[in-house]
Amino acid sequence: MSIYAIIFYLLGAVIVAATALAITRRNLMHAIVYLVLSFIGTALLFFLLGAPFLAVLEVVIYAGAIMVLFLFIVMMLEIKPEERTLGPWLRQWAPALALSGICLMIMVGFLFLNAGGPGPLLLVTASPLAFGRFLFQKYWLGVEIASFLLFVALVGALYLGRDNSTTGG
Template identity: 50%
Template sequence: MIATIFYILSAAALLATLMAITRKNPVHAVIYLVHAFFALALIFFILGAPLVAAWEVIIYAGAIMVLFLFIIMMLELTPGEAARGPGWQRWAPVILLSGSIVVCTLLLMTAEPQAGPGGPNFYASPRDFGYGLFKEYALAVEIVSFQLLFAAVGAFYVGRGERTRRRARGDER
């Protein structure tokens, strides 16, 4: 049963990611990306990494998506696609993805992933994970944090108006 849930979640993550890439409306793309992150969090849980699953939900599906929505609002991006067709055609992908993720979550709540066949025989405790993250891979963590800092500074600069940019350069007219 765990293997079946794994494949359902994998298909949901791939479909949600594909929908996020192909949407012209940036808010719709973010919503599909949140679906993909929730499916990935459940996959991490199945693979025996509940801490990583929790971080996936808290950091990526929560904080990073709020940052993306903030950047969309700051850049004043307008939707690229108009509403077309009946309402059920627009909502069908979201409902199917949400339904599959909710059903898989309920199934996982009734089954222990480590107990059945197909589940991993290992478990990474939060202490072991923290030790590996901040001792063995400390340089990689710092590089990623600097990349996020540079992305935030770049988004701030791009979001400023042209007049503010000219004033910052000193060539105000």
């Protein structure tokens, strides 16, 4: 087992543990901080998998912008932690766990049925220069559409978030 494989499995364990902790916290603030850890681990995994530019973007967008947005909303709405009740908790999680487990087993089964095809991943790195050239040569239309989508989302968030106490709506 090479050093890269060890790093991969360590990072995978950290990401899965942090995500599992995040989705089970009753206090939203704790959940978001665990999620930041999970996204930083994902960014390191991106770096290991040859995408340094996307690793930086993952930290800036996911662990930075999106999680700070969640934190702002949690602080703005003054959300109390949910009370600890075991019965409803089990009723909520048991079906989700069962269905997710079945889906995971089917996915893993498919992967091992096709074990001949996917070989080992080779260690290569896409430099940000090459990646940017590729993106703007082949997917320039997609980039424009993505920017338009972000603009529409900005307008929508402004429209929904405006203070409508004066208009009575």
